[in-house]
Amino acid sequence: MPEMNGKVAIITGGADGVGEALADDFLNRQAKGVYIIDINEKQGQETLNSLKDKHGAGRIQFRKCDVRYTDLLEGAFKDCLGQYGQLDIVCNNAGILNEYTRKLMIDINLTAVIEGTYLAVKYMGTQNGGKGGVVVNTASRVGLSPYKLAAVYAASKHGIVGFTRSVAFEPDVLSNEVRVVAICPTIIDTNMVSITLEKGTKYIKEFKQDIAVKPMLKTAIRNTDVGQGSSIRCYVCQGVGHRAAQCPSRVTDVNHDNGEQCLQCGAIGHVAKFCHRGRHRGQERKSVKPSTTTGAAAVPKMIEKDHLLLASGEQLKVVNGACMEQSGVVEDRTLPVSQGKVGDTVVTMLRDTECNGIIVKKSLEIDTPYLRGMVEALCVQDPIYDLIVGNVPGARPPDDPDPVWNMSEAVTTRAQEEIWLSDVTSTVVRLIEDGSANGTTRLIRVGKDPVDVCPPNIE
Ligand SMILES: NC(=O)C1=CN([C@@H]2O[C@H](COP(=O)(O)OP(=O)(O)OC[C@H]3O[C@@H](n4cnc5c(N)ncnc54)[C@H](O)[C@@H]3O)[C@@H](O)[C@H]2O)C=CC1
Numbered sequence: 001m002p003e004m005n006g007k008v009a010i011i012t013g014g015a016d017g018v019g020e021a022l023a024d025d026f027l028n029r030q031a032k033g034v035y036i037i038d039i040n041e042k043q044g045q046e047t048l049n050s051l052k053d054k055h056g057a058g059r060i061q062f063r064k065c066d067v068r069y070t071d072l073l074e075g076a077f078k079d080c081l082g083q084y085g086q087l088d089i090v091c092n093n094a095g096i097l098n099e100y101t102r103k104l105m106i107d108i109n110l111t112a113v114i115e116g117t118y119l120a121v122k123y124m125g126t127q128n129g130g131k132g133g134v135v136v137n138t139a140s141r142v143g144l145s146p147y148k149l150a151a152v153y154a155a156s157k158h159g160i161v162g163f164t165r166s167v168a169f170e171p172d173v174l175s176n177e178v179r180v181v182a183i184c185p186t187i188i189d190t191n192m193v194s195i196t197l198e199k200g201t202k203y204i205k206e207f208k209q210d211i212a213v214k215p216m217l218k219t220a221i222r223n224t225d226v227g228q229g230s231s232i233r234c235y236v237c238q239g240v241g242h243r244a245a246q247c248p249s250r251v252t253d254v255n256h257d258n259g260e261q262c263l264q265c266g267a268i269g270h271v272a273k274f275c276h277r278g279r280h281r282g283q284e285r286k287s288v289k290p291s292t293t294t295g296a297a298a299v300p301k302m303i304e305k306d307h308l309l310l311a312s313g314e315q316l317k318v319v320n321g322a323c324m325e326q327s328g329v330v331e332d333r334t335l336p337v338s339q340g341k342v343g344d345t346v347v348t349m350l351r352d353t354e355c356n357g358i359i360v361k362k363s364l365e366i367d368t369p370y371l372r373g374m375v376e377a378l379c380v381q382d383p384i385y386d387l388i389v390g391n392v393p394g395a396r397p398p399d400d401p402d403p404v405w406n407m408s409e410a411v412t413t414r415a416q417e418e419i420w421l422s423d424v425t426s427t428v429v430r431l432i433e434d435g436s437a438n439g440t441t442r443l444i445r446v447g448k449d450p451v452d453v454c455p456p457n458i459e
């Protein structure tokens with residue numbers, strides 16, 4: 001994939017599991033160099049050799065280092081820069097799950113991630129001779145909500161999430177042109193799972209009961225030999241005897257070329273979340289028609305798996321399938337979900353690239369990090385979020401919310417309003433309660449266009 005072309009990445013905890021898979025993926029995407037840091041020398045050498053066999057010797061390095069020692073970690077950063085002359089991406093990924101060694105776990109999972117982030121700013125920052133770059137901190141699903149079977153681990157991951165969300169907007173970090181993001185995966189069948197269930201927690205029985213009632217998680221670890229030690233197992237295909245880096249099934253996975261049709265640009269060979277064509281040109285996307293022209297036919301009736309079933313019978317994929325549990329409950333905080341305001345009401349909003357309109361419960365004016373001003377909107381009784389901002393003119397891309405937007409200070413100056421509204425003046429729309437017996441909300445189009453009332457049963 002071209003976007004990694006010529007980039008150099010450091011990956012901590014890269015000898016195994018998620019880090020190893022990241023290394024392999026970056027190399028497949030034509031990264032210029034991947035520099036693996038890991039405390040496990042034997043595993044590191046093994047991974048180094050297998051990645052060299054696969055990708056060639058010059059593009060992969062391994063350095064034994066315990067991330068808890070910041071001076072040693074800094075030595076590795078310097079060595080990487082010496083080897084490749086540049087650094088563009090830092091993945092602070094090393095982590096453990098052991099509820100019996102609490103301080104150690106916080107040191108590795110949280111403190112080392114914090115130090116690794118500041119080292120990344122120091123060595124990639126534009127004010128320090130670098131070209132800027134990206135920091136990717138590996139948190140977890142349990143960094144976003146409580147997890148009673150691994151409380152200290154969950155605390156360390158909550159710490160990563162809180163730190164990442166804060167440091168990303170630290171003035172020094174912004175001015176150095178370093179982006180800082182976190183990833184929050186749910187359970188992945190790496191050695192971490194088998195090791196944890198062997199000696200990292202006393203709640204093995206509870207964990208097994210937990211996953212037994214969660215089909216998605218059960219699938220994710222379906223072949224883990226709990227308590228059988230750490231035999232080499234591929235977490236991609238679940239097969240024994242090879243690692244993810246050597247997994248034959250990864251070839252298509254890495255290229256995202258599985259014959260599926262992209263909902264954004266219509267092309268075959270990639271899915272919407274990997275679509276680059278539509279990325280900053282939301283208006284070209286064609287998965288959902290603009291709201292006011294669709295009327296009742298486009299009103300979502302119910303969620304079925306990862307689709308909205310429309311009254312017309314049409315099915316629309318509304319958000320990434322990964323966020324839909326089989327129960328139909330949407331719960332994935334890794335989506336671009338933010339707080340926003342509709343009038344004076346604080347709402348949870350989703351910046352949804354699979355949608356071309358705006359969906360609100362009731363709205364006159366919105367104020368969010370992705371879009372502000374009067375909007376044309378589809379009114380739905382129970383949307384999956386109070387406010388969904390699709391690919392309407394003026395909407396910022398999901399990975400580029402307004403960095404200075406602050407909910408508590410969300411006030412609009414007249415000058416700002418004019419700028420924000422410049423794109424939408426032809427169809428300024430008001431949502432009103434029509435006061436009819438059934439309480440139906442109607443869309444009333446005002447502004448430059450003649451007044452036009454949408455079908456009454458739009459809910
Ligand atoms: N496996 C899972 O279900 C999930 C894992 N994660 C996170 O993903 C990250 C990677 O985990 P996995 O690949 O699953 O585990 P893993 O155990 O397969 O890999 C972790 C790597 O980190 C290295 N490491 C541990 N302590 C270190 C230290 N002090 N210094 C340097 N390297 C060290 C290990 O040697 C190992 O190679 C961790 O931060 C973990 O918390 C997040 C969500 C789910």
Ligand SMILES: CCCCC/C=C\C=C\C(=O)C/C=C\C/C=C\CCCC(=O)O
Pocket residue numbers: 097139140141142147149150185186187188192193196197201203207210214217
């Ligand atoms: C208590 C034993 C946990 C063993 C799992 C091993 C590693 C997990 C690493 C994580 O980061 C955890 C990710 C997800 C949590 C696992 C199950 C969560 C069930 C969460 C839920 O209730 O949906």
